[in-house]
Amino acid sequence: MTVVQFPFSAVVGHDDLRLALLLNAVHPGVGGVLVRGEKGTAKSTAVRALAALLPALTVVPGCRFGCDPASPDPGCPDGPHAGTAGESRPARLVELPVGATEDRLVGSLDLERALSEGVRAYQPGLLADAHRGVLYVDEVNLLHDHLVDLLLDAAAMGRAHVERDGVSVSHAARFLLVGTMNPEEGELRPQLLDRFGLAVEVRAARDVDTRVEVVRRRMGFDADPSAFAARYADDERATAERIAAARERVGAVVLPDAELRRIAAVCAAFDVDGMRADLVIARAAVAHAAWRGAGAVTEEDVRVAARLALPHRRRRDPFDEPGMDDGALDEALREAAEHEGPDDDGPDDDGGPGGGGSPDPNPANGSSAQPDDANGPFDQEGEEADATPAPASGSADGPGDGADGSPDGAQSHPHPRANGPSDQSDRANGPLGQDGDPAPTPTGTFRARRLEVPGLGEGAPGRRSRARTDAGRVVRAADDVPRRAADVHLAASITAAAPHQRARGRSGPALVLRHGDLRTTVREGREGNLVLFAVDASGSMAARARMSAVSGAVLSLLRDAYQRRDKVGLVTFRARGAELVLPPTSSVPAAQARMASLRTGGRTPLADGLLRAREVLRVERLRDPRRRALLVLLTDGRATVGRSGAGRVGDPVTDACRAAALLAADGVATVVVDCESGPVRLGLAARVAAAAGGEIVTIGALSADGVTGVVRAARAA
Structure with missing residues (x-):
C-alpha cells in the first residue's frame, strides 16, 4: 500500500524552509538543511514531502x-560494476x-x-x-x-x-543531510551544526487567515489524502520539472570574481570560523541563480544564500538571542561592494522566473514571513569544549581568582548596597521575591568544567555523567542472557561456543550454538542529569558585590547544562525563606531569564534553602527515578537564620549542616561553591560541604581553564 505524503506545494508559508530545501535539491553540494522550530510547525511534513520532488536516479541493478x-x-562491496x-x-x-x-x-x-x-x-x-x-x-x-x-x-x-x-x-x-529539531529540547554540537549548509527557523504564523488556511488544508488531507494530493498534482509536477531543469543548468552558472570577493568579504565581516561558510554560500548562490533561470550569480543571489547560511555559524553563546540583523547583512554587502576588485564579471542575467529575489516555490500559497535565521548555540562534548564562548563582559579569558578570592572584575559592578548593612536590612521581612534589590550585572562568563555525578547511571541520554545505555560505545561483554538480538555480543558468543563444537558434533561450516553461549553487549555512554542550583541571594552575598561573580558563575554553569542536555532547576534563599524560582525544566534559557530577575538582600536562611532543594529533588525522583541529580550550592556559608518551624532558637550554621546531612542520606551528589571572600574567612561553606558529603570548590575552580583535571560532584562512596 502506497503512503500518500502531504504535497510540498500545499505547505502554507514557511518560504525560507521551502527555499532552503529546494536549493539543496538543485545543488546537493550545498550541504543540507537544519530546520529549527517549535513543535507543530510542519517541519517534518515539509521535509518528507521533498522526496517526491527529487529526480529519479539511475542505479546499478x-x-x-x-x-x-x-x-x-570502484570500492563498492557489491562491485565491480x-x-x-x-x-x-x-x-x-x-x-x-x-x-x-x-x-x-x-x-x-x-x-x-x-x-x-x-x-x-x-x-x-x-x-x-x-x-x-x-x-x-x-x-x-x-x-x-x-x-x-x-x-x-x-x-x-x-x-x-x-x-x-x-x-x-x-x-x-x-547524501543530503536534513535535520529537524526543537531548540527547547537541547542543542547541537558545533561540529554537527557546521555540517548543515543552510539553517532556517520556523514558527507558527500569528496571522489568523494563515492559521485558518493551515487547518483547512490539514483537515482536507486527513479526510481524503488521495483527493487532496490530486488537487496539487500540477503544482507538484511543475516544481519537480523546475528542480530537474535547474539541476541541468547549475553546472553552467557563472560565479563572477566580484561576487566571490563579496562572499569572502561578508564571511570575514561576520567573523565566521573556517572556510565552510564561504563554500556553502558560493554553492547556494549558484543554486539560487539556477533556480531562477539565470546564467550568472548576482548580489541578490549572494544575499539570499548568506541569509540562510550564516546565522547558525555566527552565534557564539547558547544564551545569545538567535537571529541575524538584515541591516547588518546589508551593511556587510555594501562594504564588500566598496572593496570590490576590477569588474570582470560575466553577464548579469536575472531574467529567469522569480527575478533576482527569493522565489516563492508555490506562489498560490499564502505567505507567512519566517525569521531569517536559525541560530544554533555552541555545544561541546567531553572534557574539553571545542571552542571557548566569548564572555559577556569583563576579561576575555574568563574570571580568575582575585586578591580577595573573588573572580577578577567582581568589583567592576558594585552592588548599590555594598557599603551599607545587609543582614539587618529593612527589607528583610518582606515577601520573598517581591522585595530586595535587583541582582547586579554578572561578571564575565567562562567555559565551565564538567561537574559529574559519581558512579554509573542509567538515565536519559546526555553529555554529563557516565551511564549504561542501549546505544553507547561497547565496553565489554557480560554473561547475562541478551534481552534482544541487538544486544548480542557476537565475538564473545562465538568465543564461548567455539570450544564445544567437536563435542556438539559440528559437521559443516555453521556453528552449533546453545542458549548458554550467548553473551550480552555492555554499552556505556553519557547521561543527562538534573542540575539543581541553590543560590544564596542574601545580603551577606551582596555586601561585597559577590553576587556579580555568583551570577556570572551560574550563567556559565547554565550554559554548560544547556550543552550537556540536562534538566535544570533554580532555588534561591534570602530574607525569611527559600523559593523555587524555576521548577526543573529542559528549557535552560528560562533559568537564565529567571536569574536576570533575581532579587537580593536580607538575611541568610541557608537551612531552608537546603531543605527546599531536598524537597524538589524528592519530587523529581518520583517523576523521573532514573535521572540522577546534582545539587550545586553557591553560598558563603554565613547562615543567619535557623531552620524555620523548628520551634526553638538554634545555631543557624548547625541547622544548615543538619539539612546538608539529610541530602547526603538521600544520596544526592553535591558541589558547594564557596563564595566567601575578603581577608577574614570563616570557612563555613566547607562545613556544609563536609556534612553533605560533597566537594567544596571556589568560583575560580569552576572554570575549565582555571585548573587541570575534573571536578567531581561528590566523593565516591
Missing part, C-alpha cells in the same frame, strides 16, 4: 549501495530514528549468515541506503553522540568506513 552505472564506486546497464528508481528519503543503534547506521556483520553458513558477510546500514538520496534525522539534537560522530565522518569524507565484528568495509555515502 542489485547494488545495495545505489551506485551510478556511469561512474560506479564496469559496463553494467542501469535501471531507474526514485530517490530515497532515509529516516534515522533517534533510538537507532550503531549497527543500524553503518551496518555490521550479517548475523544470520555468520551463524547459519559460517561466512563473514556485510549487512549494509542506513548510510548505504541514503547514498545519493536524503538522510533525514528528526529530533537531530537528541541523537546519541556516538552516532553524531559517525555522521560527521561520513558527511566529511563522503564514505562510510566499517571496522567491527571482523568486518572491514568502505563504501560511498554521499
